Amino acid sequence: MQSPSHTNWQFAVHGRQLAVMEWGNPQGTPVIALHGWLDNAASFTLLAHHLPHVRLIALDLAGHGFSDHRPVGQPYYIWDNVADVQALVEHLALDEVVLLGHSLGAGVATLFAGAFPERVSRMILLDGMIPLDYPASQLPESMAKALRRGARLSRRTLKPYDSFEQALETRINSRWPVSREAATWLLERGMRQTADGWVWRSDMALTQPSIVRLCESQIAAFVRRLSMPVQLIMAERSEELSLIETMLPLVADLEFKTLAASHHLHLESGPAQQIANWIRESLRGR
Incomplete structure (x- = not known):
């Protein structure tokens, strides 16, 4: 399939550049798309192909794709992504948006919508809904474990791939x-x-475990504030399903669906077509 035409642009947040891919109709409904961990904005390419009448605005989260890395030594906390989404909404001068999030991006979307429910008209979440948590009682041990592991990972370097094809085969079979x-x-x-081969643009610090995470009760407080319609689309046998089951009853207006697909369901031909159909139906009901 030929990739649908898009524009690339950037905007500044506290001196850092964040990158954006935008597809579709500039006058269409603005949908801000947030990708998963170690993916990038291009993960929404197939959905963009099926949604030409939507203004699809996909952000490279900090440390991913063409966006700048966070300063050396600064952890990648999920709430900093929420601040970056707020900066994007303000940069676009949008009073209200639709949020589309996959995996990590779904967790970012939920936190943003819980913090600013008046700015989000609708949410579409793909194989994810909430950020990972640390039980409050286990936070000291979890922090110590993360710090020890992070120290080891900070000394690690990745061997470059000899060719793009070699990297491609690795990603296909990951x-x-x-x-x-x-x-x-x-x-x-x-x-x-590079001169040594092909390397990832993503920040290696993204692979380090979080020193601090929200706990379940804190996450639940955000979920309870989701006053807008929420469409949750999960892959069958998803690893994420057990993580979100206790949160589902807290969503006031939830439409829950499953698809026979993998975690990257929006990058599979049949499931992506169905997701796009559901998104179009959802937007017609705004």
């Missing part, structure tokens, strides 16, 4: 496999060529 076409979209935005 823990969360995707098609060759989808992997190409992700890697064209997620890798760069």
Whole structure:
């Protein structure tokens, strides 16, 4: 499939540049799309193909894709992504948006919508809903474990790939496999060529465990404030499902669906078509 035409642009947040891919109709409903961990904005390419009448605005989260990394030594906390989404909404001068989030991006969307429910008209969440948590009683041990592991990871370097094709094969056969076409979209935005070979653009600090996470009761407080319609689309047998079951009754207006697909359901041909159909129906009901 030929990739749908898009524009690339950037905006500044506290001296850092965050990158954006935008597809579709500039006068269409603005949908801000937030990708998963170690993915990038190109993960929404297939959905953009099926949603030409929507203004689809996909952000490269900090440390991913073409966006700048956070300063050395600064952890990647999920609430900092929420602040970056707020900066994007303000930069676009939008009073209200639709949020589309996958996995990590779904957790960011939920926190943003819980903090600013008046700014979000509707949410579409793909195989995810909330951020990972640390039980409050286990926070000291979790912090110590994360600090020890982070110290080890900070000394680690990744060997470059000899070719783009080698990197492509690795991504296709990874823990969360995707098609060759989808992997190409992700890697064209997620890798760069150096004198030593092909390396990831993403910040290695993203692989370090969180020193602090929200606890379940804190996350629940955000979920209870989701006053807008929420469409949650999960992959069958999803690893994420057990993490969100206790939160589902807290959502006032929830439409829950499942698809026979993998974690990257929006990058599979059939599931992506169905998701796009549901999004169009959802937006018609605004």
